Amino acid sequence: MAKHDTPLLDELEKGPWPSFVTDMKRQAETHPECWDILGQLELSFKDRITHWKHGGIVGVFGYGGGIVGRYSDVPKQFPGVEHFHTVRIAQPAGLYYSTKNLRALMDLWDKYGSGMTNMHGSTGDMIFLGTRTENLEPLFWDLTHDLDQDLGGSGSNLRTPSCCLGDSRCEWSCYDAQDICYHLTMHYQDEIHRPAFPYKFKFKFSGCPNDCVAAIARSDFALIGTWKDDIQMDQAAVKEYIAGNYPSNGGAHAGRDWGAFDIQKEVIDICPTDCMWMEGDELKIDNSECTRCMHCINVMPRALKPGKEKGATICIGAKAPILDGAQFATMVIPFINVSKDNEYENVIDVIEQIWDWWMEVGKNRERVGETMQRIGLPTFLKVMEVEAMPQHVKEPRSNPYVFWKEEEVEGGWERDVQAFRKKHAA
Amino acid sequence: MGYDPANPMEGRITDLGPRSYTEMLPPVIAANKGKWDYHEIIAPGILLHVGDSGDECYTVRVGSPRLVSIEYVRELCDVADKHCEGYLRFTTRNNVEFMTDSKEKCDALVADLKGRDTKLPVGGTGACVTNIVHTQGWVHCHTPATDASGPVKAVMDDLFDYFGSMTLPAQVRIALACCLNMCGAVHASDIAILGIHRKPPMIDHTRITGVCELPLAISSCPLGAVKPAKAEVNGQEVKTVKVNAERCMFCGNCYTMCPAMPLADPEGDGIAILVGGKVSNAKSAPKFSKLVIPFLPNTPPRWPETVEAVRKIVEVYAKDAKKYERVGEWAERIGWEKFFEKCEIPFTDKSIDDYRLAYDTWRTSTQFKYTNATDAYTK
Numbered sequence: 001m002a003k004h005d006t007p008l009l010d011e012l013e014k015g016p017w018p019s020f021v022t023d024m025k026r027q028a029e030t031h032p033e034c035w036d037i038l039g040q041l042e043l044s045f046k047d048r049i050t051h052w053k054h055g056g057i058v059g060v061f062g063y064g065g066g067i068v069g070r071y072s073d074v075p076k077q078f079p080g081v082e083h084f085h086t087v088r089i090a091q092p093a094g095l096y097y098s099t100k101n102l103r104a105l106m107d108l109w110d111k112y113g114s115g116m117t118n119m120h121g122s123t124g125d126m127i128f129l130g131t132r133t134e135n136l137e138p139l140f141w142d143l144t145h146d147l148d149q150d151l152g153g154s155g156s157n158l159r160t161p162s163c164c165l166g167d168s169r170c171e172w173s174c175y176d177a178q179d180i181c182y183h184l185t186m187h188y189q190d191e192i193h194r195p196a197f198p199y200k201f202k203f204k205f206s207g208c209p210n211d212c213v214a215a216i217a218r219s220d221f222a223l224i225g226t227w228k229d230d231i232q233m234d235q236a237a238v239k240e241y242i243a244g245n246y247p248s249n250g251g252a253h254a255g256r257d258w259g260a261f262d263i264q265k266e267v268i269d270i271c272p273t274d275c276m277w278m279e280g281d282e283l284k285i286d287n288s289e290c291t292r293c294m295h296c297i298n299v300m301p302r303a304l305k306p307g308k309e310k311g312a313t314i315c316i317g318a319k320a321p322i323l324d325g326a327q328f329a330t331m332v333i334p335f336i337n338v339s340k341d342n343e344y345e346n347v348i349d350v351i352e353q354i355w356d357w358w359m360e361v362g363k364n365r366e367r368v369g370e371t372m373q374r375i376g377l378p379t380f381l382k383v384m385e386v387e388a389m390p391q392h393v394k395e396p397r398s399n400p401y402v403f404w405k406e407e408e409v410e411g412g413w414e415r416d417v418q419a420f421r422k423k424h425a426a
Numbered sequence: 427m428g429y430d431p432a433n434p435m436e437g438r439i440t441d442l443g444p445r446s447y448t449e450m451l452p453p454v455i456a457a458n459k460g461k462w463d464y465h466e467i468i469a470p471g472i473l474l475h476v477g478d479s480g481d482e483c484y485t486v487r488v489g490s491p492r493l494v495s496i497e498y499v500r501e502l503c504d505v506a507d508k509h510c511e512g513y514l515r516f517t518t519r520n521n522v523e524f525m526t527d528s529k530e531k532c533d534a535l536v537a538d539l540k541g542r543d544t545k546l547p548v549g550g551t552g553a554c555v556t557n558i559v560h561t562q563g564w565v566h567c568h569t570p571a572t573d574a575s576g577p578v579k580a581v582m583d584d585l586f587d588y589f590g591s592m593t594l595p596a597q598v599r600i601a602l603a604c605c606l607n608m609c610g611a612v613h614a615s616d617i618a619i620l621g622i623h624r625k626p627p628m629i630d631h632t633r634i635t636g637v638c639e640l641p642l643a644i645s646s647c648p649l650g651a652v653k654p655a656k657a658e659v660n661g662q663e664v665k666t667v668k669v670n671a672e673r674c675m676f677c678g679n680c681y682t683m684c685p686a687m688p689l690a691d692p693e694g695d696g697i698a699i700l701v702g703g704k705v706s707n708a709k710s711a712p713k714f715s716k717l718v719i720p721f722l723p724n725t726p727p728r729w730p731e732t733v734e735a736v737r738k739i740v741e742v743y744a745k746d747a748k749k750y751e752r753v754g755e756w757a758e759r760i761g762w763e764k765f766f767e768k769c770e771i772p773f774t775d776k777s778i779d780d781y782r783l784a785y786d787t788w789r790t791s792t793q794f795k796y797t798n799a800t801d802a803y804t805k
Contacts, residue, residue: 048726050570099507106496144438150442167459168447169475170465
């Protein structure tokens with residue numbers, strides 16, 4: 001595998017942002033197949049189409065997913081990428097690494113792969129980018145035997161769960177997002193490795209409604225931390241913000257002069273429910289009207305904190321556009337306790353209630369969000385054994401096309417038209 | 427002993443899952459987990475977290491191209507070994523974070539990062555443009571309508587000053603997906619770059635019966651444009667499909683299901699720009715991104731039209747929006763008609779929804795602002 005001319009890609013070595021081209025060229029010195037990655041990509045830049053063949057089914061025995069097969073459509077020109085399969089490696093919750101583990105993984109990939117990775121895939125996995133079929137089993141052997149770790153998910157299964165960094169380095173996390181992410185990943189290994197679902201299913205865990213792992217947009221099952229008592233307030237710290245001694249929003253706007261901090265303008269007037277006010281120099285919150293959006297806490301992190309009675313909201317059914325349009329996850333369970341003490345048994349019950357139903361009624365390649373739309377939220381709530389409540393809707397329906405069940409209507413639906421005629425001649 | 431292809435199930439270990447996060451935490455994180463008091467951004471790219479105990483954790487955030495080599499990761503490990511007791515982490519937007527427990531160590535770390543040949547730019551915090559969540563593009567995927575790594579590099583080069591500063595009204599999240607499967611965050615980002623096709627699929631009748639499950643291809647179409655059909659190949663009748671081109675909006679989902687229906691095209695394919703999405707619940711509810719520019723050409727290697735369009739939106743937003751206002755909140759406050767006028771984006775009928783629940787997006791009120799778009803009616 002020789003170096004190819006890459007005049008177009010060379011242009012991407014310029015500029016201040018780190019260049020993947022420069023990096024790949026450095027790697028090509030020890031992994032010459034990188035020249036062929038660059039060569040084929042250069043050809044795509046020239047032709048303005050992809051040069052990967054459709055699909056590719058490869059894997060390791062015992063699993064139904066974890067590896068995305070890929071083959072070049074110009075293998076003679078670029079033999080280094082004739083096979084170019086990617087291997088999804090299960091990542092530690094919160095994406096913390098010891099260099100010992102990371103170096104061991106890189107050594108493994110040095111031995112079996114192209115030398116290129118994605119840190120990380122959008123779902124969370126570490127991605128080993130590009131290897132040949134015959135390397136897959138030996139790589140998996142070493143990964144499991146020497147590194148004591150596993151592949152991630154792909155296909156119609158539970159994909160690799162991921163989380164925000166949770167309470168490892170954030171004062172707002174309302175539960176231990178890393179721990180439940182790890183626990184449920186271990187609990188559902190079979191569902192991750194052996195596709196048994198109508199389509200893919202994703203878990204994401206965010207510690208608070210800022211949702212740093214985008215659970216509400218990118219997971220079928222989103223657990224988003226919240227609280228049910230009062231926002232914790234430190235009035236002395238509020239005064240420090242008003243006096244300008246603490247930076248608003250933790251200093252997030254320090255690069256521009258926005259004027260002196262104005263608690264009325266920047267917090268009270270922006271509150272979406274208008275439930276805050278100043279009484280003298282004390283900040284007041286009517287917590288019964290608060291929707292826990294996080295804005296005031298975000299702006300004054302040293303003065304305001306989530307409440308002490310913490311838990312999470314469960315939202316279900318987010319997905320990208322294909323097939324029926326993009327969906328955010330729908331709020332189904334307003335508050336659930338999230339505790340290691342019961343090994344998350346109550347959360348597991350909710351997940352399995354969804355799966356028991358969706359695995360039966362979900363159509364081929366139908367995300368749970370689409371099944372919910374097809375069947376209707378009222379039916380889904382019954383499946384979930386959740387009482388309908390106003391919190392389930394942004395607004396009540398405006399059309400009058402309401403289904404009633406026969407047993408809900410006095411006298412049922414069996415009627416005699418002759419009896420009707422006695423009172424109402426035709 | 428290693429893998430034995432003659433006895434593939436022998437000695438196989440399965441269902442191990444990932445390594446536990448508990449093995450991976452830097453000492454200051456392990457000691458203060460669940461016990462943090464507050465945080466501050468002390469400079470662009472540098473965070474300070476203070477524990478209830480008074481412990482301090484300094485975090486330095488570094489931009490990364492996501493598509494990275496073993497050598498690059500090893501260099502990150504060198505930095506972490508030297509300054510951070512052998513620990514580091516990655517963020518949900520694919521930046522890298524190094525953590526230390528004192529200001530002195532943090533300063534030494536930053537100096538080291540700045541002195542390296544490998545570009546390790548510090549930034550991505552606060553009201554900035556941080557890393558672009560993106561996809562595989564022509565580097566690995568078979569269904570893209572554009573590349574990912576190339577346009578991302580071009581856009582980040584152009585917006586680089588916004589990465590290492592905090593001058594915007596709020597954080598601006600940019601995402602890119604190379605087709606409308608929208609892997610990642612395109613449907614819920616402040617600014618989104620989306621690969622699109624504009625030509626219906628070609629049908630390879632010679633192969634389709636052998637390589638496709640036809641009912642899957644038929645049911646893969648959101649608009650019912652794919653129908654069963656028959657064709658003659660070498661004098662023999664074969665089962666195939668036909669595509670009603672008038673109903674096809676080029677989503678490419680039939681190709682995902684059926685290798686005999688390719689649709690990539692150098693002139694047809696390109697980029698759409700969407701804006702105004704967000705994920706956080708802060709202030710307003712999460713929002714979908716909305717399509718404001720229906721097509722920009724694929725122009726490797728630096729996609730100047732896309733770079734220019736994104737910059738223009740960022741600059742107008744930066745000038746016009748209020749403190750804390752996300753792009754979508756700003757656009758909704760001023761009205762979309764003002765968004766188009768201020769950003770000098772020509773409005774076309776391509777931005778008007780015509781899919782199923784489209785009616786909900788039309789203006790069913792007399793409340794609108796006069797802009798250059800209404801000029802013809804106000805003379």
